[in-house]
Amino acid sequence: MSTIILRISMSLILPIGLVFALYMAFKGHNEPGGGFIGGLMAAATLAIFRMSSGAAELDKLLPCHPRVLVSLGLSIALATAVAPLFVGEGLLRSYLWDLNLPFGESLHIASAMFFDVGVFLVVVGICVGMISRFSEELEL
Amino acid sequence: MDAAWIMLFAVLAPLATGLLTLLLPRESITPRVLLAALGPLVAFGLLWVGSTQIYEAAAVHVAGHGGHAEVHHASGASAYAAIPLPTSGVIPWMTDLNLDLAFNADGLSIFFSLLVSGIGLMIVLYARGYFGPDKDSLFRFYPTLGFFMTAMLGIVVSDYTLQMLLFWEMTSISSFLLIGWDRYDKKAVKLAMQAFFTTGLGGMGLFGGILLLGVTTDIWRWSELTAQIGQIDLADPWVIGAFLLIFIGAATKSAQWPFHYWLPGAMAAPTPVSAFLHSATMVKAGVFLAGRIMPAMSEITLFPWLLIGLGAITMLLGGVIAIQQHDLKRIFAYTTVSQLGLLMAMYGLGAITYPHVGNDGITHLLPAIDLDLTQIANHAFYKAPLFIAAGAIGHFLSRDITRLTGAFYKFPATCLVLLLAGYGLAAGPGTISFQAKELFLYAIYHATEVSAWFWLLMLMTIVTAVCNVAIFVRLATTLLGLPGGMGAFAVPDHDDHHHAHPPEGGLWGSLIWLPGLLLVIPQYVGGLFPGLWNSVFMSGERFAFYESFAQGVPSVWYLVAHPGVPLYCSLAAIIGGVIVGFLPHLRRAVVDVHDTIYPASYWLAVTGGGRVFRMVQTGRLRQYMLIVLFTFLAMFAGAVVNDTRMIEVALVALGDLSAWFEYWPGLLMGMLVCGSALCIPATEIRVVRILLLGACGFAVVGIYLIYRAPDLALTQLMFEIISVLLFVVVLRLLPRDQPQSHAGRPMRIAVSVAVGLVMGWMTLLAATADRPIDDSALLGTVFAQNSYYGDPNSALLSERGGGGSNIVNVILVDFRGWDTLGEVVVLAIAALGVWSLLPSRRKVPTPA
Numbered sequence: 001m002s003t004i005i006l007r008i009s010m011s012l013i014l015p016i017g018l019v020f021a022l023y024m025a026f027k028g029h030n031e032p033g034g035g036f037i038g039g040l041m042a043a044a045t046l047a048i049f050r051m052s053s054g055a056a057e058l059d060k061l062l063p064c065h066p067r068v069l070v071s072l073g074l075s076i077a078l079a080t081a082v083a084p085l086f087v088g089e090g091l092l093r094s095y096l097w098d099l100n101l102p103f104g105e106s107l108h109i110a111s112a113m114f115f116d117v118g119v120f121l122v123v124v125g126i127c128v129g130m131i132s133r134f135s136e137e138l139e140l
Numbered sequence: 141m142d143a144a145w146i147m148l149f150a151v152l153a154p155l156a157t158g159l160l161t162l163l164l165p166r167e168s169i170t171p172r173v174l175l176a177a178l179g180p181l182v183a184f185g186l187l188w189v190g191s192t193q194i195y196e197a198a199a200v201h202v203a204g205h206g207g208h209a210e211v212h213h214a215s216g217a218s219a220y221a222a223i224p225l226p227t228s229g230v231i232p233w234m235t236d237l238n239l240d241l242a243f244n245a246d247g248l249s250i251f252f253s254l255l256v257s258g259i260g261l262m263i264v265l266y267a268r269g270y271f272g273p274d275k276d277s278l279f280r281f282y283p284t285l286g287f288f289m290t291a292m293l294g295i296v297v298s299d300y301t302l303q304m305l306l307f308w309e310m311t312s313i314s315s316f317l318l319i320g321w322d323r324y325d326k327k328a329v330k331l332a333m334q335a336f337f338t339t340g341l342g343g344m345g346l347f348g349g350i351l352l353l354g355v356t357t358d359i360w361r362w363s364e365l366t367a368q369i370g371q372i373d374l375a376d377p378w379v380i381g382a383f384l385l386i387f388i389g390a391a392t393k394s395a396q397w398p399f400h401y402w403l404p405g406a407m408a409a410p411t412p413v414s415a416f417l418h419s420a421t422m423v424k425a426g427v428f429l430a431g432r433i434m435p436a437m438s439e440i441t442l443f444p445w446l447l448i449g450l451g452a453i454t455m456l457l458g459g460v461i462a463i464q465q466h467d468l469k470r471i472f473a474y475t476t477v478s479q480l481g482l483l484m485a486m487y488g489l490g491a492i493t494y495p496h497v498g499n500d501g502i503t504h505l506l507p508a509i510d511l512d513l514t515q516i517a518n519h520a521f522y523k524a525p526l527f528i529a530a531g532a533i534g535h536f537l538s539r540d541i542t543r544l545t546g547a548f549y550k551f552p553a554t555c556l557v558l559l560l561a562g563y564g565l566a567a568g569p570g571t572i573s574f575q576a577k578e579l580f581l582y583a584i585y586h587a588t589e590v591s592a593w594f595w596l597l598m599l600m601t602i603v604t605a606v607c608n609v610a611i612f613v614r615l616a617t618t619l620l621g622l623p624g625g626m627g628a629f630a631v632p633d634h635d636d637h638h639h640a641h642p643p644e645g646g647l648w649g650s651l652i653w654l655p656g657l658l659l660v661i662p663q664y665v666g667g668l669f670p671g672l673w674n675s676v677f678m679s680g681e682r683f684a685f686y687e688s689f690a691q692g693v694p695s696v697w698y699l700v701a702h703p704g705v706p707l708y709c710s711l712a713a714i715i716g717g718v719i720v721g722f723l724p725h726l727r728r729a730v731v732d733v734h735d736t737i738y739p740a741s742y743w744l745a746v747t748g749g750g751r752v753f754r755m756v757q758t759g760r761l762r763q764y765m766l767i768v769l770f771t772f773l774a775m776f777a778g779a780v781v782n783d784t785r786m787i788e789v790a791l792v793a794l795g796d797l798s799a800w801f802e803y804w805p806g807l808l809m810g811m812l813v814c815g816s817a818l819c820i821p822a823t824e825i826r827v828v829r830i831l832l833l834g835a836c837g838f839a840v841v842g843i844y845l846i847y848r849a850p851d852l853a854l855t856q857l858m859f860e861i862i863s864v865l866l867f868v869v870v871l872r873l874l875p876r877d878q879p880q881s882h883a884g885r886p887m888r889i890a891v892s893v894a895v896g897l898v899m900g901w902m903t904l905l906a907a908t909a910d911r912p913i914d915d916s917a918l919l920g921t922v923f924a925q926n927s928y929y930g931d932p933n934s935a936l937l938s939e940r941g942g943g944g945s946n947i948v949n950v951i952l953v954d955f956r957g958w959d960t961l962g963e964v965v966v967l968a969i970a971a972l973g974v975w976s977l978l979p980s981r982r983k984v985p986t987p988a
Contacts, residue, residue, distance in 0.1 A: 029944035032850035040858030096943040112953040
């Protein structure tokens with residue numbers, strides 16, 4: 001599968017794909033996108049990268065077991081969900097902050113964004129993990 | 141302290157002390173016995189105090205209402221309706237599930253609870269004598285016995301029906317543990333299973349009955365049942381069904397025919413357990429339950445006949461089998477079955493009313509029941525000593541009656557208990573059993589005024605009494621070594637659980653017969669001095685209806701001085717019993733045919749179940765799919781038959797689509813989906829199939845885009861990419877495709893087409909059906925309003941929005957964030973599954 005054309009072009013596609021995935025994940029609150037879509041996108045990019053460049057390259061790019069991503073993502077999501085309980089609010093209660101930045105810009109942050117990040121990480125971890133496990137069976 | 145708490149502590153006391161004995165070192169036996177004995181003792185005292193409090197409070201309450209407890213007797217109409225059930229306060233537990241803790245203290249409850257704790261104390265002491273200084277057995281025995289006692293106490297004092305069920309199941313579990321006491325004896329374990337399954341089945345019936353009763357009448361407490369019996373619609377088949385189910389629970393627990401087989405089987409338990417099980421616990425739980433639902437049953441015409449019929453069969457069967465047994469424990473077990481049948485029939489008789497001209501010259505309708513506590517107590521006071529002595533004699537000599545000739549002269553104390561209690565079994569004059577049997581015969585005699593069929597019951601009772609007397613005669617002649625004993629005609633019996641240990645001396649050694657002697661004394665006190673008996677039990681008696689017996693149990697002299705049919709029947713039974721006792725017939729040890737019921741059902745369940753299992757679980761995915769889809773189609777067909785409007789609505793919706801060509805982009809995409817789906821079965825090449833499946837998915841993406849759902853489209857798109865990637869990888873792992881038979885293909889095609897059409901139909905209905913609620917109250921509308929800013933007018937009453945303009949995402953991470961959290965967790969679990977099922981095959985790079 002690892003043709004030279006695909007491998008060379010992957011070095012271009014990979015950063016764009018990952019950045020685009022992040023972009024999709026973060027703009028999700030106001031426009032089409034979201035953690036799930038972003039996660040799938042990043043996973044697809046990484047999967048194709050693994051096919052073209054091999055498992056060793058992916059290991060260099062992602063120097064941890066995918067389950068670390070999954071557990072990190074789950075922890076973030078859970079923490080976001082549970083956090084309001086500590087201030088006496090209901091589970092998953094969301095908060096909004098508007099930060100005023102210099103140069104007249106402002107940043108609109110919803111606490112649900114952290115939840116979305118958690119979902120993103122879980123999806124990436126699962127997809128990458130599954131695909132590499134199945135691929136390993138092939139590469140025996 | 142509140143009476144409810146006192147009762148709760150009383151119920152839990154035996155279990156608590158039983159568990160505390162575990163903390164003692166294994167070697168300390170005497171402290172263990174004393175600690176274990178403390179449990180029932182404390183329970184007895186607390187129950188006394190608690191129930192007195194409740195009873196007094198209830199008496200004050202009743203007095204405030206004109207004292208209708210006294211009026212009910214003369215009211216004539218329904219003798220039970222006005223009997224109040226004094227109940228203590230409620231300890232809240234799970235109120236929403238109709239399960240709180242509340243405790244009763246009417247005569248039946250107090251009587252049973254004192255009986256359980258009192259006999260329980262004796263059993264604790266007897267266990268010390270029975271097991272001897274065997275420290276391991278005692279270590280294991282007392283906690284289990286405490287559990288059993290707590291369960292039984294809980295049953296009798298519980299007011300909430302579900303609360304009682306809880307304890308009811310606890311008796312099943314604890315009796316299972318006790319019957320299968322000898323863990324290494326496979327037979328004992330099997331018999332324990334038999335008892336557990338049989339009574340557990342009844343427990344299920346009781347559970348269903350309680351739920352049905354609660355759902356149909358909203359009665360979740362026994363006190364409500366007694367108080368509102370007039371308001372319940374007893375003609376409602378659901379209510380009758382509920383009581384029938386409750387009765388099944390009572391019948392299995394108290395070993396009514398044909399479920400009685402578990403009770404003789406429970407003889408595998410150590411004798412202390414048998415004595416307890418037969419006299420005060422477990423089997424009496426069923427009788428207790430029959431007494432509890434008594435007021436309701438008397439109003440349903442079916443029930444008295446059911447109770448009397450079943451009880452009579454059980455009574456006769458138990459008696460006839462009992463005289464043809466050789467193992468003492470089995471003899472007494474079948475007499476217990478017989479007595480349980482009698483008690484069931486007694487409560488059945490309670491529902492038969494007969495006209496009676498009272499002293500005041502007015503004709504009352506009186507129920508043919510009397511002094512039910514005396515009927516139950518007299519059995520406890522001879523059956524427990526019988527078992528205690530049987531266990532003792534089994535230790536010293538043998539439990540086989542054919543080997544006990546002249547045993548009296550070797551072990552006089554134990555045999556004396558056996559004889560005294562046996563005389564009670566025979567209902568000889570001088571024991572309270574005599575009066576009790578006489579009262580029962582009176583009840584039948586009065587019932588014959590209603591129907592001549594009761595003469596048959598009278599006859600069955602006499603035959604049973606003959607059997608009981610014959611058993612006593614044989615026991616006495618054998619033990620005393622007189623002619624006519626079982627030795628001379630003996631047929632060897634191999635069912636012998638003899639396990640001797642050297643007899644101990646002193647107080648601890650005497651504990652093997654002393655509790656029996658203590659328990660048999662009330663038998664004679666009651667028989668000879670009924671006034672004393674009445675002073676204890678009369679306050680609790682609910683059914684003292686005969687004017688002549690309204691003061692309680694009559695004395696023997698009274699009965700003899702006022703002869704009537706019942707007395708002649710008693711006389712006939714005693715004479716017949718003596719004759720049968722000396723006859724050389726009916727001396728073989730017969731095997732009860734009902735013993736095969738459980739093994740047969742077990743075999744049927746295991747073998748038949750295995751066959752059905754192999755029929756259904758073929759391991760072929762295609763067949764599973766067919767079953768699922770068939771079920772779906774059947775359910776849909778049922779829905780359509782139930783609501784034919786579904787057809788009309790769908791036809792109207794289809795008719796409205798006359799301008800179908802306006803939807804051409806969507807239709808085109810839909811045709812693409814259908815087309816690629818249809819192509820899938822046409823090819824045998826897997827990769828092509830996967831790609832066609834992908835084509836389906838991409839066409840669906842197109843549909844989403846056409847109908848402006850970019851989020852869905854994006855998700856579907858990414859999902860298709862990932863799944864095609866995964867499939868391609870997995871495909872290469874699969875073995876080469878085998879050519880498959882095409883049998884059954886037409887049916888599969890038909891099912892697929894049908895399912896497809898039904899899905900389309902349902903979608904059409906979902907999309908076009910009239911909504912029963914206003915558009916502004918729709919979830920979609922509410923979500924849309926609150927997506928960014930909170931809408932003060934919205935139904936959600938949210939003061940703030942989700943802070944995002946993409947509704948889909950706001951729903952996902954905010955409004956329905958709980959769902960998403962769950963889904964993410966599920967995904968993680970699935971990934972864990974993959975990682976554990978497919979272990980990593982990567983070679984760890986060895987450092988160079």
